[in-house]
Structure formats: structure tokens, C-alpha cells
Amino acid sequence: MLFEVKDVYYTRMRGTPFAVEALKGCSLAIPEGEITAIVGPTQAGKSTLLLTLLGLLRPTRGSVLFHGQDIHQAPFNVEDLRLRVGIVFQSPEAQLFEETVGKDVSFGPRRKRLPPAQSRRLVQESLEAVGLPYEEFRTRYISSLSGGQKRRVAIAGVLALEPEAILFDEPTAGLDPQGRQELLALIQRLKMERRLTIVLTSSSLADVAALADQVIVLHEGRVVLSGSPRSVLAHAKELLALDITLPEITQIALGLRSLWPSLRCDMLTLAELEEELLRFLPHATSQEPQLSSS
Amino acid sequence: MIEISRHISFGQYVDNGSRLTRLDPRAKILCFVIVVAAVTYISHFASLALCLLFCLFLQWLSRLPLRYVLQGMRMFISFLLILFAFQVLFYTSSTQAASTIWHWGVLTVSWEGIIHSTQVDLRVIFLYYLTSLLMLTTSLVDLADGAEALLRPLRRLGLPVHELVMVFVVALKFVPLLITEVERLSIAQATRGVRFGRGNPLQRIRALSGIIVPLFMSGLQRVEMLSTAMEARCYRAGYRGWRRSKLRALHWNRSDSLALVCSALLCALLIALNLVSPF
Numbered sequence: 001m002l003f004e005v006k007d008v009y010y011t012r013m014r015g016t017p018f019a020v021e022a023l024k025g026c027s028l029a030i031p032e033g034e035i036t037a038i039v040g041p042t043q044a045g046k047s048t049l050l051l052t053l054l055g056l057l058r059p060t061r062g063s064v065l066f067h068g069q070d071i072h073q074a075p076f077n078v079e080d081l082r083l084r085v086g087i088v089f090q091s092p093e094a095q096l097f098e099e100t101v102g103k104d105v106s107f108g109p110r111r112k113r114l115p116p117a118q119s120r121r122l123v124q125e126s127l128e129a130v131g132l133p134y135e136e137f138r139t140r141y142i143s144s145l146s147g148g149q150k151r152r153v154a155i156a157g158v159l160a161l162e163p164e165a166i167l168f169d170e171p172t173a174g175l176d177p178q179g180r181q182e183l184l185a186l187i188q189r190l191k192m193e194r195r196l197t198i199v200l201t202s203s204s205l206a207d208v209a210a211l212a213d214q215v216i217v218l219h220e221g222r223v224v225l226s227g228s229p230r231s232v233l234a235h236a237k238e239l240l241a242l243d244i245t246l247p248e249i250t251q252i253a254l255g256l257r258s259l260w261p262s263l264r265c266d267m268l269t270l271a272e273l274e275e276e277l278l279r280f281l282p283h284a285t286s287q288e289p290q291l292s293s294s
Numbered sequence: 295m296i297e298i299s300r301h302i303s304f305g306q307y308v309d310n311g312s313r314l315t316r317l318d319p320r321a322k323i324l325c326f327v328i329v330v331a332a333v334t335y336i337s338h339f340a341s342l343a344l345c346l347l348f349c350l351f352l353q354w355l356s357r358l359p360l361r362y363v364l365q366g367m368r369m370f371i372s373f374l375l376i377l378f379a380f381q382v383l384f385y386t387s388s389t390q391a392a393s394t395i396w397h398w399g400v401l402t403v404s405w406e407g408i409i410h411s412t413q414v415d416l417r418v419i420f421l422y423y424l425t426s427l428l429m430l431t432t433s434l435v436d437l438a439d440g441a442e443a444l445l446r447p448l449r450r451l452g453l454p455v456h457e458l459v460m461v462f463v464v465a466l467k468f469v470p471l472l473i474t475e476v477e478r479l480s481i482a483q484a485t486r487g488v489r490f491g492r493g494n495p496l497q498r499i500r501a502l503s504g505i506i507v508p509l510f511m512s513g514l515q516r517v518e519m520l521s522t523a524m525e526a527r528c529y530r531a532g533y534r535g536w537r538r539s540k541l542r543a544l545h546w547n548r549s550d551s552l553a554l555v556c557s558a559l560l561c562a563l564l565i566a567l568n569l570v571s572p573f
Contacts, residue, residue, distance in 0.1 A: 013299070013300050014300065015300065015359075015361060015362060015365065016300060016303070016359075016362050016365075017308045017310065017358065017359060017362060018308075051481075054485065056481055056484060056485070079484075079487060079489050079492075082484060082485050082486070082487060083486075083487050086485065086486075087485050089482075094478055094481075094482060095482050095485075096482075097479055097482050097483065097508040098508075107483075107486050108486045108487060111486060111487035111488060112487060157486065158485075158486075161486065161487070
């Protein structure tokens, strides 16, 4: 296990009149080399959980283990953890602080005191991995970039640290459908090509169901469901009550349940939905779209 | 480092519906001004003790957690302690009969020095407490409305009262904004390997210095955004005969008069006590 979270409590603004309990006994495990999606409505504690994983917030109770070691216990160095696990925040503005793209992406390698040649190579590779040509963007000012480009620069800045895992906080928020597809494809590529462990949060299962290996559903600071996307989608009714956006296919399946109450709703692709429907329509074949009459 | 706003209460407003928050801002500001004037005048321990009682009473009225208010003063008090050391060491008494305890070159520690510096610093602590309590119990809008209403007569003298108050309020508003900004920047840099609050003082200062420049940049950007937003809503302060109307009118209640009378009485008492008390 890369991360293990054990019964973690966290109170935001503790000791002030504004105190809010964000995590209330949260326990979960994040395996290596997989994509884990943390799904939940707003205020569920997703972002807080990510910050706790990196040791940026110290839990009021409970422990966080990285490769089996407690990150807040003496021999463990939290700063090293932050160089091994990167995070991409919800808004790229929250992350970029240097003037130019080149300076910002090279911030990590410079902090690590890598030799200039190696640092340059890392910056070039990282920028090209996110689809920004190095020569063109190296000297561009951050303030002159578009929102989507800023997000890519933020990801490149994390990649330049050569992490073993990357946490994404709501990566698809505020992107148009095409930008969303591109970003999800990029995340998939990072997992496949660089063998990175990915953790991402989202308030919608629609984006992540097809991508994730494991889905963890968070609600009011607690884990309410976890497992493969399929096993989580099987509880579609409960998810709907939690204000979580479901994939279109699941929504259709749920709607058709008024006709066939025993219809499954854990399908991920249209082909699977069709197969399932054919169980209820024995006379139809897959070529003839007779469904439209119902 | 990451959760700075937890430790800084200056400029925060806690809307808990207590008697102090419900007081008319004009009354609050007037009370504040006269009490501050009296506290600045007093110097004897007897009146300082009365002042402490008054502060405890205010604290009870405000229904704010005492720990929260004190936490906000912690940084200020540690700063004051350093100042105290200097005051004591460089104290020169007006009368020559100083009972010296320790002497080395120009540095002297005398009983008079210690007593005098304690009195001065206690006064400063009370002033800080009163100011932070005013901020904690009054929203910025109320504070601005109250100050503007009180200063209105000065417009006769050609003073741009509304503009001045607006500038003051915007400046105050930026304190919590800048604190969140420091939080954001320190998180962003910590995730890429900067160590805050570790190492020797020089390393700590160097880690912080990386925040200053981006902080100014984003501060300026915010100023620009704010002015655009104000212009987009047709904000014009003193445009030929325009008068800005108020959504909420201020109401002067009996309790406001009572608060003012009580404060005036307290001031009279503080000053009288200061005159008669021997120490």
C-alpha cells in the first residue's frame, strides 16, 4: 500500500469560533500503481484528505502511513514525502507562483539542487509530456496563459519532481468537455507510461468511473462506500441521494428500472448496457433498435 | 505554517449575535474613542486594575472564547516583551533617587524602570485588546458606516470623508486576504520541497523571502481586480452631487445611549482614580 489512512479526524480552524470538523474518522488505503478516485459532494472533505496525505495538515487524531511508515513519527521526513508525491490543486492559480513557465517548472529540480543540465532535461520532458512545446513556452509569462494551459504548467511542475505518485484535486473542474477528455487521457497516460500512482478527487462519477481502478466515496468526512467502479455503481440509488453526478449510462439504467426493477446498474459501457437490456427483451436482437418504443 | 489564519484573529469578525455585536457602530466607535483616550492617560496600577475589570466585563459581554482572543494577542505580546527589555535597560529616571539593581556601562536596571515600563506595556496591551475586540465584534461594513456617519461634519471642511473611510476599510479587508494568500503560497511551495519553520534562523528567513515577491504580485493583482469590480458596478465616490444610499440604516437605541453613558462614567472613574491613587 502506498498510503494508509487510519481513523483520521481533522478540525479546520481548530480553537476558533469558525471551527469545522472536516474529517470524522476517515479510514482508507491507496494501492500502488493504480488510479484511485475519491468521490463525494462538496464539503465532503476531499481536499482536506489530500492535504492530510501529504502531511500539509496534521490530523487532530489518527495516523497516515506512507509505505507503512507513520508520516508524523520521528524518523520519517515529511519534506521528502512531498518530493516523492506531487499534488495538482483545483485551481492552477493556487499552485503557480513564479513569473515564467520555465522558472515555475524548474522550481522543484532547483530545490533538489540537481545539476543544470539534468534540471533542463526534466523541465523539457515534463513540459512536453503535458503537450506544451518547450522552446515556445519556456519564457512565456504565467499571467499570459489560458486556464487550461496554466493547469498543464502546474502538472508539468509536479512531473519535474519525478514523483512516484500524483494527487489531483478536482482535475476536471471548470474545463470544457474537450479539455476534460484531454486531461483524463493525460492522467491515464501518466499511469501507463510512467507507472505513477494516481489519486484524484471529483464530485462526479461520470468522469472517473471509466478511468479509476478503485473508487472511494466520501461523505461528511467519512468513507461510505469503496471498491471497484462497478461495485460502487451497483449502489447508484444511494449515490444519487449523496448528490454525486452519475455516468449517463447509469442514469439511463436507473431510469429503466421503472420498467424492469431488477435491471443491474453497474455497467460502464454502452455495450454492457445493451447486453443487460437484451436479457429483458428476449425477442430483440442487437441490430434492431426496438427500445425506442418503450 | 500552513494554518496561519487559525492563529491570527486581527481583522476577523465573529458574528455571534452578542450584545456587543448588536450595538450601533456609531456608539461603539464613540465608546472606543473615549475609553482609548482615558486608557492612554492613566498610568497608576489602581486605575489599570479597574481597566482590567472593565476588559473582563467586555470579554464576558462579547461571548467570544477567551482563548481565541488571547491567541490572537500572543504574537503581539512576545513583541512587547522584547520592547520591555529595552525600556527597562535604557530607562533614565527623572528624579535622581533611582534604586539601581544592576548597572553596566549605559545599561541600568532599576525598580523605577521596571515599574514604569510595566505600566506602559500594560496600557499598550489594553489598547491592543480594545482595538481587536472592536474589530472582532463589528463587521467592516458597520465599521465604515459608523465612522462615516461620525465624521460627516468634517465634510464641511472639504475633507473627502467617504473616500477616506473607504480606503481605510479596503486596507483592513486586505489583512485576512493577504493571510490566506500567504497560506496558499506556502502550501504551493511546501509541495515542491520548500521547508518552512525548520533549520536555523537564516534558513527560515530565506524560506519566507521566497513568498514576499509573489505575495506583492498577487496583492497588486487583487487590487486591480477589486477596482475593476467596483467600476463595473458604477462605484463613484464623490461624483457631482451623487449621494450613495444605504441598504441598512443605523438605529440608535436606548442600549446605545446606555453604553455611551457607561463608558463616559468609566473614563471619569479611571481618571479620578489615577489622580487620587498614590501608586
